[in-house]
Amino acid sequence: MLKNFIFLLLFPVISFSQAERRPIIGFSKPDSVDIFVQYGNAEIVKKAADLIQAPESQAFLTEFNKKFPDTFEKEIRYKQLLTANVDDWEMRLYDERKSQLAFLKNYPNFDKLSPEFQKLVESNIRWNYWHLLLSYSIIRSNLDTKLTRVVSLPTVMTEALDPQKINDESALLSESYRDFLPFFITYFNSQEQKFVKYADQVKAITDKGNVAQKYLKGQVLDYTLTKLIYDNCGRITASSAKFWISQLEANNYRNLLFEHCKETLNKKEEVAKKKDDSKDKLPLGGDYPVLTGLDGKQFNFAKYKGKVVYVDFWASWCGPCRGEFPYSKKMHEGFTEKQKKNIVFLYISIDEDPTNWKNAVDNLKLDNGDHGISNGGFGSSVSQKYQINSIPRYMIIDKNGTIVRPDAPRPSNPETLELLLKLSE
Known part of the structure; x- marks a missing residue:
């Protein structure tokens, strides 16, 4: 049951027709689910698509994927982290990031790559490091039902990640940044809760939403809240879903959630129980x-x-x-x-x-x-x-x-x- 929860949280269901319509703008396989591509800022989506689909960019990505074949494949990476200890995992991610950035810098046709594409590659590499580091904590914690606390990472591993500097609308171009955001609010919320696991899912979603509002704003906040509710609307009440949808500025995201969370939004509230005293x-x-x-x-x-x-x-x-x-x-x-x-x-x-x-x-x-x-x-x-x-x-x-x-x-x-x-x- 808990395993199913993890995959619902991280891999929401997408129909084949949706996958066919998805522009290839990420560094992972094109059947990966990304609600930002479908419903996010159209200008950012088009810009990313144009950058990645340029012939010089495609040539680079072909060589990059030969050298680092599974770097951005989330399902593969999430399985890998389950068999590693935290020190080995962080060192592996650190070495990968270093090697990948060096590969970009030393790429023979580096000068032919547009500066915007170079920046996008760097962004994906850097945010992929943080995405996979924080996911080590959250995924392992969710899978182990015997744990009463979330696995906390050593402070030395996260001290460079300043929550006050996470919000960056330009980084929404990066698929790795978008993958990172749900883990960011989950991990830092767990940190604020002293890493104690939740028994109440409504409170868990509320607290994560509050952390998102504390550190994020604008399009980044809209995307993060939408992803949070999209993945969890079946676990919260109608009132809670309505509240978080009301916090969104983008109509595309609102409409998505009204449709996706239709069953939750339409269910009747249970009569509140009165205390005996x-x-x-x-x-x-x-x-x-x-x-x-x-x-x-x-x-x-x-x-x-x-x-x-x-x-x-x-x-x-x-x-x-x-x-x-x-x-x-x-x-x-x-x-x-x-x-x-x-x-x-x-x-x-x-x-x-x-x-x-x-x-x-x-x-x-x-x-x-x-x-x-x-x-x-x-x-x-x-x-x-x-x-x-x-x-x-x-x-x-x-x-x-x-x-x-x-x-x-x-x-x-x-x-x-x-x-x-x-x-x-």
Whole structure:
């Protein structure tokens, strides 16, 4: 089972028709799967294809592959690393890199190779070293089910790999760089987790995504997140998939994931299980669901008795929800100090992952109200209680704690301000 997981992670299925359409722009065999070639930046793909398919480049690659036949063949290299100890593997990679760079420099027709192609060859050689070094740790760790920790590489082997200097859009030309990126976020995330293995795959994907956002940006980030979700959408929840898809800027990648992760995105959220002791912690006046605040403390609507509450049901992955936030903030900023004391804006997230929720609150600077979470997506307690089947959704509660508008107008609707001010009088 775990072996199948590894091959799903590193070798996603591609149809024969897709393989036929794939331009030969990499240094490995043309049937290798590369979502960047199919859905990435068309200009970069064309540039790489033009560089590699030039007659002088093809002549060089023919000679290079005779000298180093399996250098970039991932399936072969991943099998090789399983039979080597880490010191021998690193030394082998080091010697290969040195020999390959020397072969390029001393190539008889070196001057006939375009400077851009020379740079591409160097990039593939250098990033292939790091790709295969980090893959030693991740692949061996995943295959050994008895291990409770990820195999960490000796610090001396990775100290030259500065995570702050990984982001390089020009390097996306290099197939080895693209192969390296998933291992980079996996290894450095493991390092941040002190190399303890995950039991929760949703949290694992979330943490890897956060590491990607920490060190990468632009097209590099888009590609890396897409690869992460593409390879793992069957192991995460619908809410988590929607969140990460919402983080992408490139429509091509979004459309790819919407299609590839269709089964995950369409499955219904499971009803969140309530803790047995939750009813004992708070008086549930009005049978209000229990929420958890940013500080980790529980509360419910009873907390706001005597105030008018404008409830905003949302999730970090919801684009339309985000689109309404500027109107909420503008409306709140227009209140007098007395009105701000009498009217509460309460944002309730239905995210499945509290980390995504907290990051979104911070990144979006939602500082004009209170916050709570009811985990579980559309299966959460608030979603079940108030029959929330889509978001954004809004609700207004009066000073007596009565829900007077279970389906209230949006912040962008002028009627909302009138309703709140009238109720607060």
